[in-house]
Amino acid sequence: MDVENRIKELVDILNKYSKAYYIDNSPLVSDVEYDRLYKELEDLEKKYPEYVMEDSPTKTVGIKHNNKIKTITHEIPMYSLENSYSIEDIKEFYTRLYKLFGLNPEVTVEVKMDGAALSVTYDNGRLQQIVTRGDGKSGEDITNTAVIKNLPKKISYKGRLILRGEVIMPKVVFKQLNKIRGEMGQPLFANPRNAASGSLKLINIKEASSRELEMYIYGTAYCDEEFITHTASLDFCKENNLPVSQYLYVCSSISEVEQALKTIEDMRFSLPYDIDGAVIKVNNKDYQEEAGWTAKFPRWAIAYKYKAQQVSTKLLDVIFQVGRTGAVTPVAVLEPVQISGTTVSRASLHNEDEVKRLNIMTGDTVFIEKGGEIIPKVVSVQEKLRSDNAKEIVFPDKCPICNSLLEISEDDAKRRCKNTECPALVQGSIIHFASRDAMDIKGLGEKVVEELYNAHLINNYADIYELNVSQLENREGWGEVSAINLINAVNDSKNIPFERVIFALGLRHVGAVAAKLIAEHFKSMDNLMNASFNDLEQVKGVGEETAKSVLSSLNDKNIQEIIARLKSYGLQMEYVSSATGSSLKGSTFLITGTLDKPRKYYEDLIVQNGGTLLSGVSKNLNYLIAGEKAGSKLEKAKKLEVKVISQNEFLNMINR
Ligand SMILES: [Zn+2]
Incomplete structure (x- = not known):
């Protein structure tokens, strides 16, 4: 041959x-x-x-049909966890549960691995799908590219099973990988977490398998079988040879919880993979449901983050950044140093009070740490090591960008540029307007905003809607395609709901949650523009400070003009409730037992049709939807003479 x-x-x-x-x-x-x-x-x-x-x-290109990755919606949303950084928070959490249930609830304490969360589906005994967490509502389908060493392709259980777990790269594999990459002149991964996420979408299977990724299941999101406790669901996973972390402690008092947290912290650096804390969960599933969820987090679980690692380095300089609210923030420029696997050369100094408190000078040796925030912070100064050349940090009286005089606000000790035309404020407000949680205009990030602002194409966020393809396509670095893409993204943003339009305006103190509350309350921009201070204070969840700042912003002629323009471009100026029907209005519901689809599916139907979900059986409950294997809730409902209906009777109520 x-x-x-x-x-x-x-x-x-x-x-x-x-x-x-x-x-x-x-x-x-x-x-x-x-x-x-x-x-x-x-x-x-x-x-x-x-x-x-x-x-x-x-x-690098291996199996060809693998190279397109789709985004898909999670059947059951992937919640994130509330983070806490002190044992006091954990005590509060436990006390809250105690008050709710009237007893010391059993909780589990598990290691919180520092990797990437995945959702894994098995059906008929086979691994069907692996999806990244994404934004919690939808993620990327990586079924064909993810190579996870310890995740079985087949299991003995034949029912439908949706699992949640963390994929990690062991520390030794990470070290070796970076060593090889360094030798080959390839960019290094910042930490094992980034390396793990980056390895999930590799097309070359041999390369992917060399990354030796491991996964650990930490929960079942759906199973045809119902479990009484979280630990029972994990035992079920173990019986099916699914990988479950061995570090789990069942505790029935706050002192046992503290002990478990301490045990995990002590072994933290000797584990073969990175962890960044521990997770505490209510063990009993009925209790979990009773505790319920906030918009973002389950109320029955909390993450406890261990203190970040501290590293010493030198403060080379302090620069002053101007944010979109005009606040001037001192930023430490550091001699680059490695911390928790990342190279750090900048750190936040927050404000003037913080600089005074730290008694920090340029040239000092400082300790920095990386906590829950993305930006590291300076925590202390080694004054004994201060040299004669150390220089005092002087705050500017004038805006470093536009040179106008700064004002010092009393509430947060920050100097602010009050010049509404200051390039830093204008660009910052446009970047915020276009950001993902606001108008979500893809392609209009920091760099592009700066470019278009400097070219006088946009001077405020309303100008975005006047942009056209011919202005953009001949610019350096642009082309017809990128110009059309941006204009399409701008046009798409006209469908973004009213509450996000309010958020996008960037009014001081109005975050995404307050914006939603304001939108729900006033229903339209016209009503909001006519609102008095009293009207604003009436909004549930909006305080005096927010009401004041909204009022003063909306009285500003420039903002009024901009809002009028946004309206003329066709942005959403009226609130549309996410409920699609009202046939269940005024009725309360609770689900128990196993239905033919995940519980979340029925819960969404209830809310979409104007019904209200309750967290437990009480006299206020109108309907209990009971599926197979319904237990104590069914009994209780019968005792209280609450109407019990089947899933089909429920579907009839909404004409499905
Ligand atoms: Zn300025």
Whole structure:
């Protein structure tokens, strides 16, 4: 056989073997045999580069049908957890539960691995789907690219099962990977977490498997079987040979919780993977439901984050940044230093009071730490090491951007630029307006806003809607496609709901939550513009300070003009309730037992049709929807003479 044909044969065989091994989970040959053939191919390719085939497993592109990654909606949203940084928070959390249930609830304390959260679905005994967390509502389908060493392709359980877990890269694998990348002149990964996420979408299967990713299940989001406790659901996973972390402690008092937190903290740095804290969960599933959820978090779980690692370095300089609210923030410029696997060269100094409190001078040796925030902070100064060359930090009287005089506000000790035309404020407000949680205009990030502002194409966020393709397509770095994409994204933003339009305006003290409350209360921009201070104070969840700031902003002629323009471009200026019907208005519901679809599906239907969900059986409950294996709630409902209906009776109520 000639060389060319042998290469072809090897490529075919190896691709077949790797598909069998990684996708079908039924290896056709031993690893040794595979590696021998792979080596033969590699050697031949080196000697005869002219015969290297496009689909060779030695090249980055492996199996072709794998290279498109879709975004899909999570059947059950992936919640994040409330974070706490002190044991006091944990005590409060536990006390809250105690008051709610009238007893010391059993909770679990588990290690919180520092990786990427994934949702994994099994059906009929087979691994069906792996999806990233994404924004919690939808994530990326990485079923075909993710190679996770310890995740079985088949399990003995034949029902439907949706699992949640964390994918991690072990510390030794991370070190070795970065070593090799360094030698090859490739960019290094900042930490094992980034390396793990980055490895989930690799197309080359051999490369992906060399990353040796591991996954640990921390919960079942859906299972045809119902579990009484969280630990029972994890035991069920173990019985099915699914990987579950061995570090879980069941506690029935706050002192036991504290002990478990301490135990985990003590072993923190000796574990084979990074952890950043512990997670505490109510063990009993009925109790979990009774505690319920906020818009963002389950109320029955909390994450406890361990103190960040502290590192010392030198303060080289302090620069002053102007944010979109005009606040001037001192930023420490540091001698670059490694902390928790990341190189840090900037840190926040918050405000003048903080600088005074730290008694910090340029040239000082300082301790920095990276806590829950993305930006590290300076925590202390080693005054004993101060040199004679150390210089005092002087705050500017004038805006470093526009040179106008700064005002010092009493509430947060910050100097503010009050010049509404200051480029820093204007650009900041446009960037905020276009950001993901506001108008979500893709392609209009910091750099582009700066460019278009400097070119006088946009001077405020209303100007975005006057942009056109011909202004953009001939600019350096642009083309017809990127210009059209941006204009399309701008037009798409006209469908963004009213509450996010309010948030996008960037009024001081009006975050996403307050914006939603204001939108729900006033229903339209016209009503909001006519609101008095008293009207604003009436909004549930909006305080005096927010009411004042909204009022003064809306009385500003410039803002009024901008809002009028936004209205003329067709942005959403009226509140549309996410409820689509009102047939269940005034009725309260609770679900128990197993239904044919995940509980969340029925809960969404109830809310969409104007019904209200209750967290427990009481006299206020109108309907209990009972599925199979309904337990104590059904009993209680019968006792209280609450109407019990089946899932079909419920569907009839909303004409489904
Ligand atoms: Zn300024």
